[in-house]
Amino acid sequence: MNKASTSSDGDRPGGITPRRDPAAPSADVLEDVLGRFAEVEAGASARTLLAQVLAATLIAFTRTSSVRDPLTETAPGSAEEALAALAGIGHLRASLAAVDATWQVEAEQRIRQDDAAEGMTPESQGRGAGHEIALARRISPAASSFSQAKARRLIRDMPGTVDRLWSGMVTDQQASTVAGALDGADPETCRSIDERIREHPEMLHGKGQRRLHAEIRDLVQKLEPERSRERADRAARARHVSMTPLDDGMARVSATLRAIDAVALMYSLRTRAESLRAAGAKTSVTALEADLLVEDVQRSTRDAEQDSAGQAPRHPRPQPGLEVGIVITDTALLDREDDAGTARLEGYGTIPAHIVRDTLLGRPPGHLRHDEGDHPDLEVTAFFRRLYAAPSTGELIAMESPSRAFPAGLARMLRWRDTTCRTPWCNAMIRHSDHAIPHHRGGPTSFANGQGLCARCNLLKEHGLWVLTPLSRGESEPDTERAASPPGVWVWSSPHGATGASPTPPLIITWPDGPGEDDEPPGPSPSG
Numbered sequence: 129m130n131k132a133s134t135s136s137d138g139d140r141p142g143g144i145t146p147r148r149d150p151a152a153p154s155a156d157v158l159e160d161v162l163g164r165f166a167e168v169e170a171g172a173s174a175r176t177l178l179a180q181v182l183a184a185t186l187i188a189f190t191r192t193s194s195v196r197d198p199l200t201e202t203a204p205g206s207a208e209e210a211l212a213a214l215a216g217i218g219h220l221r222a223s224l225a226a227v228d229a230t231w232q233v234e235a236e237q238r239i240r241q242d243d244a245a246e247g248m249t250p251e252s253q254g255r256g257a258g259h260e261i262a263l264a265r266r267i268s269p270a271a272s273s274f275s276q277a278k279a280r281r282l283i284r285d286m287p288g289t290v291d292r293l294w295s296g297m298v299t300d301q302q303a304s305t306v307a308g309a310l311d312g313a314d315p316e317t318c319r320s321i322d323e324r325i326r327e328h329p330e331m332l333h334g335k336g337q338r339r340l341h342a343e344i345r346d347l348v349q350k351l352e353p354e355r356s357r358e359r360a361d362r363a364a365r366a367r368h369v370s371m372t373p374l375d376d377g378m379a380r381v382s383a384t385l386r387a388i389d390a391v392a393l394m395y396s397l398r399t400r401a402e403s404l405r406a407a408g409a410k411t412s413v414t415a416l417e418a419d420l421l422v423e424d425v426q427r428s429t430r431d432a433e434q435d436s437a438g439q440a441p442r443h444p445r446p447q448p449g450l451e452v453g454i455v456i457t458d459t460a461l462l463d464r465e466d467d468a469g470t471a472r473l474e475g476y477g478t479i480p481a482h483i484v485r486d487t488l489l490g491r492p493p494g495h496l497r498h499d500e501g502d503h504p505d506l507e508v509t510a511f512f513r514r515l516y517a518a519p520s521t522g523e524l525i526a527m528e529s530p531s532r533a534f535p536a537g538l539a540r541m542l543r544w545r546d547t548t549c550r551t552p553w554c555n556a557m558i559r560h561s562d563h564a565i566p567h568h569r570g571g572p573t574s575f576a577n578g579q580g581l582c583a584r585c586n587l588l589k590e591h592g593l594w595v596l597t598p599l600s601r602g603e604s605e606p607d608t609e610r611a612a613s614p615p616g617v618w619v620w621s622s623p624h625g626a627t628g629a630s631p632t633p634p635l636i637i638t639w640p641d642g643p644g645e646d647d648e649p650p651g652p653s654p655s656g
Contacts, residue, residue: 177227184223184294189216193296218299225300226293229279235261236276239624243592256591256623259551264626268554269585278307285318288326297329305337309344312359317351342477346470349480353468356480357493364494386494387476388454388487397421454484461485534561534573545614545633546580551589552620552628556582562589564596564618576614579630592623 165178189199195208195215202209240254262272282290282303289306292298306325310318321344324331332340349356364386372380385393401416409416460469460481469481483493534542539561549556558580565571581589598615614632621627 177231180227181224184220184227188220188223188296189213191296192216192219194218219296222296222298222300222303223294225303226290229282229290229293232261232276232279233283235264236280242624252591256588256594259585259588259591259594260622260624260626262554263552263620263622263628266553266628268556269551269582269588270554270556273584274308277311278304281307281310281318285315286322286325288322292325292329298325298332301337302332302335302340305340306332306344309341310348312362313348314352314355317348320351321347338477346478349470349478350468353466356467357482360480360483360493364492367494386483386487386492387473387479388483388492391473391476456481456484532567532573534578538573538575538578541575542578542580547633548580549582549585550579550618550630551581551585552630554582554585556584559583560586562586564598566590578614579618594623595621597621 162182165182168175168178170178189212192198192212192215195212197208197212199209199212199216202212236254236257239257239260243253243256244250258273258276259269261276262269265272265275267275282293286307289298289303293300293303306321310321324347335343367384367386369381369383372382374380383390397417397420398413400420401413404411404416405413411419454471454473456471457469460466460471461484463469464485467480467482470478471481471484473479486492486495542561543558546558548554549558550562560581560583562579562581563571563573564577564579567573571577597619599617599619600615616632618630618632619627620630
């Protein structure tokens with residue numbers, strides 16, 4: 129596909145510079161843009177895509193459904209014009225989401241076909257597609273994976289929803305919510321719900337994501353009750369706690385719990401916090417809830433330590449009673465054979481009735497009934513290694529090992545330096561230490577060639593001809609330091625041409641005391 133002209137008659141690619149003042153119309157801008165589109169030389173599929181985008185734009189601003197008058201029928205400079213513009217942009221976003229889903233599936237299929245042509249085994253074909261698509265879309269691999277799963281579901285099993293999405297009757301957020309709520313559902317269930325949306329798109333009008341998600345899950349529960357227990361058990365086994373660093377010395381601790389446990393926990397924290405406020409505490413209720421949660425965990429830890437030492441807890445306190453509001457019919461509560469019934473959990477929403485029944489009987493979803501055995505980790509006993517230090521300061525700047533595996537000390541240095549997965553756009557936690565230039569291609573096990581990756585990125589990086597190219601920090605460093613130090617940037621290139629940059633973060637970020645002519649923040653230049 130030939131690129132459009134890149135003349136200097138504007139600050140945008142192709143010289144197309146829309147006016148920055150939305151109230152200053154120009155009769156020449158639209159004709160100029162359309163003329164440039166007509167001059168584009170491209171293949172049939174590329175021209176079809178451009179035509180779809182142009183058609184979507186025209187439809188979005190002439191048949192906008194969320195305002196009384198479309199943009200073309202409003203008075204210039206009026207508030208109606210501004211609202212019609214916003215509505216049209218939202219409509220266009222929905223249409224482009226339909227195009228985006230189509231091309232995500234198309235890209236995956238084409239990469240799979242290329243893998244087959246290269247002689248890869250069927251189970252290996254397309255394994256690296258998600259990584260390439262993520263890089264091309266400039267999002268994290270994890271986010272891309274979720275997006276691809278939704279796109280497949282929409283394109284393959286929900287054509288009616290895609291049509292409504294294209295026409296703007298369904299928003300991109302609603303389509304994403306519906307597709308996400310159908311995760312794990314049978315294709316027949318997806319098609320059944322899709323038919324309802326196609327025939328009655330008004331069923332989505334005015335519904336927020338949380339409410340819409342709950343209603344779709346309620347439909348899934350009714351359409352395939354025989355799989356409800358399996359889904360609930362699988363979801364409960366995935367419960368976990370995670371932490372996200374925040375600014376100013378704060379952090380967010382998130383817990384994925386069984387819904388009944390979560391509601392009970394929140395009710396307990398809220399009740400106790402409100403009691404403290406009523407007793408004269410000046411701290412806000414929400415802050416008191418956070419303090420009580422930490423206090424409970426720390427007290428439990430102390431009690432466990434004292435119990436293991438054969439000591440009685442120093443400050444025994446009775447645990448507060450838990451109250452959970454559940455709305456459920458007597459039939460759903462007592463009929464053990466009915467897995468299609470649902471209940472409503474206060475503060476949560478719709479929940480399968482069998483979860484309530486099993487919880488009351490002491491068998492909540494995810495409850496382990498059998499010993500599932502041990503899974504011992506493999507241990508590596510010893511490695512030779514040598515350390516590199518900067519000649520000028522003696523500071524440890526690198527470490528190298530003759531073995532393929534990264535020693536514990538070197539792996540720790542990589543984690544400290546990289547913080548999160550080094551794949552462009554990925555923010556996942558580091559799980560593996562990886563050779564940027566693979567070991568089998570001569571890459572050393574060193575600080576300079578090492579990087580921290582999440583498990584997913586490390587496994588998929590070797591799938592296909594991914595190429596990582598180092599860009600040096602600068603030629604002013606001595607040869608010994610330059611060879612031992614990691615490059616300023618690793619440029620990632622996927623097998624099919626998607627690219628992204630991964631700057632190497634310093635172990636300690638330092639900024640100049642004040643701006644100067646030659647002062648620049650650490651890292652690559654904007655052009656690098």
